[in-house]
Amino acid sequence: MNIASNIDSLSYYSATRKYDLRFPALQGDIEADVVVIGGGFSGINTALELAEQGITNIVVLEARHLGFGGTGRNGGQIMAGIGHDLDKIKNQVGDEGLRNIVAISNEGQRIIRERIQRYDIDADFCNGYAYMGYNKRQEKTLAQWEKDFRQMCPNDDIELLTGSRVQSIIGSEAYSCALKYMGGGHVHSLNLLLGEAKALTSYGARIFENSPVLDVEYGPRITVRTGMGSVKASKMLWACDSWLNGMEPFLHRKTINTQAFQLATEPLSDEMIERISPIRGAYSDIRPVIFYYRVTNENRLLFGSATQFVEYTPSNLAQWNRALMLEIFPYLDKVKIDMAWGGWMAVGENLFPQIGNIPGQPNAFFVQGYAGFGVTPSHIVCKVLAEGMNNGSDRYNLMSSVKHMDIWGKDTFRQSILTAGKCWHQLSGYWTGRR
Numbered sequence: 466m467n468i469a470s471n472i473d474s475l476s477y478y479s480a481t482r483k484y485d486l487r488f489p490a491l492q493g494d495i496e497a498d499v500v501v502i503g504g505g506f507s508g509i510n511t512a513l514e515l516a517e518q519g520i521t522n523i524v525v526l527e528a529r530h531l532g533f534g535g536t537g538r539n540g541g542q543i544m545a546g547i548g549h550d551l552d553k554i555k556n557q558v559g560d561e562g563l564r565n566i567v568a569i570s571n572e573g574q575r576i577i578r579e580r581i582q583r584y585d586i587d588a589d590f591c592n593g594y595a596y597m598g599y600n601k602r603q604e605k606t607l608a609q610w611e612k613d614f615r616q617m618c619p620n621d622d623i624e625l626l627t628g629s630r631v632q633s634i635i636g637s638e639a640y641s642c643a644l645k646y647m648g649g650g651h652v653h654s655l656n657l658l659l660g661e662a663k664a665l666t667s668y669g670a671r672i673f674e675n676s677p678v679l680d681v682e683y684g685p686r687i688t689v690r691t692g693m694g695s696v697k698a699s700k701m702l703w704a705c706d707s708w709l710n711g712m713e714p715f716l717h718r719k720t721i722n723t724q725a726f727q728l729a730t731e732p733l734s735d736e737m738i739e740r741i742s743p744i745r746g747a748y749s750d751i752r753p754v755i756f757y758y759r760v761t762n763e764n765r766l767l768f769g770s771a772t773q774f775v776e777y778t779p780s781n782l783a784q785w786n787r788a789l790m791l792e793i794f795p796y797l798d799k800v801k802i803d804m805a806w807g808g809w810m811a812v813g814e815n816l817f818p819q820i821g822n823i824p825g826q827p828n829a830f831f832v833q834g835y836a837g838f839g840v841t842p843s844h845i846v847c848k849v850l851a852e853g854m855n856n857g858s859d860r861y862n863l864m865s866s867v868k869h870m871d872i873w874g875k876d877t878f879r880q881s882i883l884t885a886g887k888c889w890h891q892l893s894g895y896w897t898g899r900r
Contacts, residue, residue, distance in 0.1 A: 476806040477729040477767060478537045478655035483587050486659050491526060491673040491694040498522040499854070500689050500696040502678050502712075503704030505536035506654075506843040507832045509661050511702055513580075514851030516668035523670040524696045526689065528677035531662055534708045537655045538808030539840055540727065540757045540769050542747045543577060544594060544649050545614060546570050547842045549816035550897070554867050562863055569849065569860060571617050573841035574648060576848060577657070586660030589762045593746025594649025597631075597640045603751055604642040606898035611644055621648030635748060636740040637793045651747035651759045654840050678712060683826045700854060703823075703831040706839075707809035713831070715823055718871040720811040720834045723776060723883050727769035728786040729761075731801040738764045741794060751899050753890040756789060766790070766797070771837070774891060776883035782807055810837045812886075814870040818846045820853070821865040830854055834869070 498520055501508045504527030512523045527533070547570035548554070555563050581590055598607050604627060611625045624645045626634065631643045662672060673691075682688040687701045703713055711717045738745065738760050747759035758768040768790040772779075779785035783805035791798055813819055813834040823829040832850050835842055846864070853861030875882060894900035 475804060476538050476727070477761070477765070477804050478532070478653065480804065481653065481763070482659065483656050484659035484663060486531065486662060488527075488531075488672040488674040491676040491691050491696070493693075494695045494697070495524065495671075497524040497671075497696055497698045499524070499700045499702065500687065500698040501525045501702045501704055502689065503527065503534075503702075503706070503708070504531040504662075504672065504674065505534045505704065505706065506658055506839060507706060507847055508702065508704035509658055509665060510843055510847035511704065511832065511851050511854070512670055513661055513665045514848050515855060516665055516670055518851065518855055520855065521668045521670060523665075524698065525665075525670065525672045526676045526678055526691065526696065527672070527674045528708070530674050531672070532655045532658045535706060535808055535810060535835075535839055536658050538727070538806060539654055540747070540767065541651045541654045541759060541840060542594070542649075542749060542757055543574055543652055543841050544747075544749070544838070545574070545617070545646065546838070547573070547845065548818060549836060549838065551817075553815045554817050557867050558863060562866075565860070565863055567617070569845055569864075570842070572848070573843070573845035576844040577652065577841065580661065580664075580844075581657070584660055584664040586657060586664075588657040588660055589653040590650065591652070591745060592647055592650040593742075593744040594646045594651075595634050595744070595746060595748050596644040596646065597635070597748055597750040598642040598644075599640060599750065601641075602895070602898050602900065606751060607642055607644040614644070614646060614648075618648045621646065623648070634744050634746070635742060639793050640750075645744070647744070649747065652840070653761075681712070683823070683829055685828070687829060700828045700830065702850075702854070703829070703833070706833045706835065707811040709811070709833070713823065716831055716833060718875075719819060719869045720813050721872045721875045721879060721882060722809045723771065723812055724778060724807050725769055725771040725810055725837060726779065726782045726786055726805070726807040727767055728783055728790065728802050728805040730766045730768075730797070731803050732764045733766065733800065735764065741766060753894040753899055754887060756793065758790070758793075765803070766794075772887070774884065774887050776880045776887065778807070810835070812836045814872060815867070817867060817869075818842055818864075819867075819869050820846060820850045820861070
């Protein structure tokens with residue numbers, strides 16, 4: 466297989482998709498109860514939640530194909546939590562609100578498991594996760610996480626490992642500590658999405674691919690126009706994340722796009738996989754800009770990260786990511802790289818997912834800004850969002866009450882803003898126990 470080295474390249478997920486789902490482009494003028502713009506996890510999950518609640522006259526519009534964005538480019542990690550540093554929103558939601566958000570945050574994993582079982586989705590789900598640390602500061606952080614995780618998930622296998630015991634879960638000498646969390650794991654995210662889309666259509670919802678939206682006209686009945694048709698609906702959802710392309714100015718101001726990059730090795734021997742990952746799990750360190758990686762059903766290693774300080778696009782994604790991989794697994798120096806790809810991530814100032822209404826438009830909803838942690842959080846965030854779109858809920862009121870700052874100058878100074886943000890994020894990691 467040829468190495469692909471640009472951001473629109475074939476990913477591991479596209480190369481190993483199991484569902485041959487194809488949907489037509491929208492042609493003509495149609496009506497619906499809800500129209501969703503975006504065919505990734507956010508759009509499909511919210512639509513499926515609504516369909517399960519009895520709202521089935523739904524139309525999903527995808528500009529390219531399902532999973533073209535972050536859903537088909539990510540690490541596939543099923544991890545705990547809902548945002549990066551929840552203390553950043555504590556001043557807005559208060560102590561009780563923060564406790565409620567923490568209680569919500571671990572539901573995403575349960576939803577994924579139940580959905581896979583309910584709809585018989587073939588998504589290579591596998592239990593096993595570990596958060597990795599390099600030093601005593603990070604060990605102290607992981608020790609606190611162990612207490613928090615045990616409180617949230619008392620029935621899961623959770624254990625803080627230090628020294629030589631770290632080798633029992635990973636074949637690397639790079640780390641001094643690790644938090645094993647067997648309630649987490651990993652999944653083939655594109656196959657999960659496609660299985661969820663198949664389930665959505667079983668309720669009668671309609672999906673249209675290759676149907677980029679050109680215009681939205683708000684009102685009691687919202688009109689969404691594409692090049693060859695239109696949808697009129699009572700409610701709508703913006704679910705574009707990093708692929709919004711400036712279509713809605715209010716949302717455009719709230720996030721800035723950054724990039725992450727991954728590779729997939731050639732298939733490895735069972736012995737090599739056992740050495741790399743005795744738990745056949747997924748891993749990430751806890752630094753402000755993480756390394757994240759996992760093994761696959763075909764015995765490949767997927768390895769990803771983002772630039773640590775300066776925002777730029779490496780000229781050769783395979784070579785760039787391979788150098789990072791060898792920092793953790795130097796004995797893979799002879800292993801071939803089959804695929805390398807990148808993807809955009811929408812990041813807000815507080816790194817917390819954004820949901821709510823477009824100001825002045827009570828029937829126009831939005832979700833965006835997962836800041837790279839979207840596989841698991843999207844499932845619980847979109848459940849809460851669907852509650853808000855249907856009859857409302859206290860959980861929706863809480864999460865939508867979080868305010869998000871405009872990011873000024875993002876169109877002109879994107880790289881400079883992100884570079885400054887990364888440097889500050891890395892520096893702050895020293896006193897938050899993340900570096």
